[in-house]
Amino acid sequence: MDMMKTLADPAFRNDILACFEEPRHAIPARWLYDRAGSELFEQITELPEYYPTRTETALLKRYCGEVAQLGERGRAVVEFGSGSSTKTPHLLRALDTAAYVPIDISGDFLAHSSRELQKQFPDLPIHPLEADFMHRLDLPEQVADMPKLGFFPGSTIGNMIARTSVDLLRSMRETLGVGSQLLIGFDRIKDEEIVVAAYDDSAGVTAQFSLNLLHRINSEMDGTIPVEAFRHIAIWNDLYARIEIYLEAQSDVSFTIEDKSNAMTKGQRLHIENSHKYGLRDARLMLRAGGWSPIAEWSDEQDYFTLILAEAHPSKHAP
Secondary structure, three states, rough: OOOOOOOOOHHHHHHHHHOOOOOOEEHHHHHOOOHHHHHHHHOOOOOOOOHHHHHHHHHHHHHHHHHHHHHOOOOOEEOOOOOOOOOHHHHHHHHOOEEEEEEOOOOHHHHHHHHHHHHOOOOEOOOOOOOOOOOOOOOHHHHHHOOOOEEEEEOOOHHHHHHHHHHHHHHHHHHHHHOOOEEEEEOOOOHHHHHHHHHHOOHHHHHHHHHHHHHHHHHHHHOOOOHEEEEEEHHHHOOOOOOOEEEEEEOEEEEEEOOOEEEEEEOOOOEEEEEOEEOOOHHHHHHOOOOOEEEEEEOOOOOEEEEEEOOOOOOOOOO
């Protein structure tokens, strides 16, 4: 056995094997973010078509001071799905931040981004946590008694269907605790042409990002998927107010994954990602369903993107 081979995450392995056993093939979007996928996504955020990152960053620069005024001093900032943490410095500078806990599923990317952020904030305690944030987590004991501000930018909430989004918000509430706050980004509903271009850029970087998932399967699960036989497709589904991302077979293909034979016909698709867009009432309702009460919100002039600050209030048994 090649000792350098990357061992597949057991949950990743189970999801991939289950995908090809179902008549409609679908893979959770979180598995797009291995080290290579995370690096490609950072390239996507710099593309001219990809409005979410620059719009949200501008909102953070403009309004983080107000976020700081609406909560306790000396908070621990807990970022769910931290990636490269490129937006985080705007928040850390505005708050009297006592500690920072970046959480990400890609351990080596997490370690790298944490080291880079530490250079900018040499006196800030940083406690990286490699984990799948879709479930309740035990935070480092160093921040256990600190007031907490959860940070969930990028409208990553949009990758999930409504039921899963609400479950995640409830898990975040359990992780952070009653009295904590959450600053979360929501991508707004807008013209179809603008949204589709953001997920199918002219340079083809988003296509590389999607196809990297097949390379990962081949690498970690001894797959023989012919990556060149698939193409990236981004479609706007108006009924669900979301972009849907697929990998479509351009010809009949046969391949193995862990010695299990699989086949796809020409035109058959792997559903690998959704990106839901929201009206403001949708976003507020989802937060309340997850146990969070919105207390402030900020949008850009074009209403492309919204930041909402919410608080985890004690549960009520009656109105």
